[in-house]
Amino acid sequence: MEDGRRKPVVWHEAAAAFREVLSDPGRTARFAGMPALVMMALYVILALTYPRPANPALEDAWENEVLPLYLIPTFFNAWFFIRMQVWWARWVLLADDRVAFLSPSLGRRELAYFTWSLAAAVTTLPVLVFLLPLLSLIQSALVALGMEMPTSVMNGLVVMAALPPVLIMAGIYGRLMVGVVPLAVGGVASFRQGWVATRGVSLRLTALSLLTVLPSLITLVFSRLTDPVEIAASYAVSVGLYGVAWGAYAVMVARFYGLTLGRARRSVPAVAPSP
16 A cells, blocks of 8 residues: 555544445445344334343343344345345445345355355454463452452453453454455455555555444444333344444455555446346
């Protein structure tokens, strides 16, 4: 990305990714497609059928009963994510948005993208090795000082300790995913290509990764809801937030690929969306 031009401010670049996603809600909905709709429906059904107990003492039994059922919507969640990544990359790089809302769009390309994305995520896991000694050190220090911290304070310390490794993991994942983008446009994935192409922009890519996924973090405030209707409504809102966040992330990664590896956007022949 060293082309002598002044790079835009990071949050301006993130805002541009969000504008791309929000500028055409119809396109965003089509890219999300059937998997997002099915995922939302399944989550709503589960929320209404197996409501979270108001009594905290009953939560363990509730989780043991409900968690296996959540594997089904989780599959559609992953499908939703991959579909967004593939089609936003195709739009950014090829100006191709020829996919219908009800089109499955789950073929060899999407499965390959999912496999490489999962491999990229697994590649970042060794970073967590540095977190364990840090947590152990915090615990040992508290024991040595004879201090007993409230649960909320301990949770805060854990979050602070986890933040540096999480940032490193986000940077590694983003750099690797730049090399996965070619799969969306008929190319070959290469972690090495993505890593080399993003050399020198790790901090920028990490910051953009965090900024673009911010909408999805809003869903964390829904985790303590107990009213079934409120939970069902929160899932509908969450699908929209995930769509915006994942779309913006896909746009950002695709643009990094286009800039670092010189992939020019080109038009594709106008064809009606597949049914």
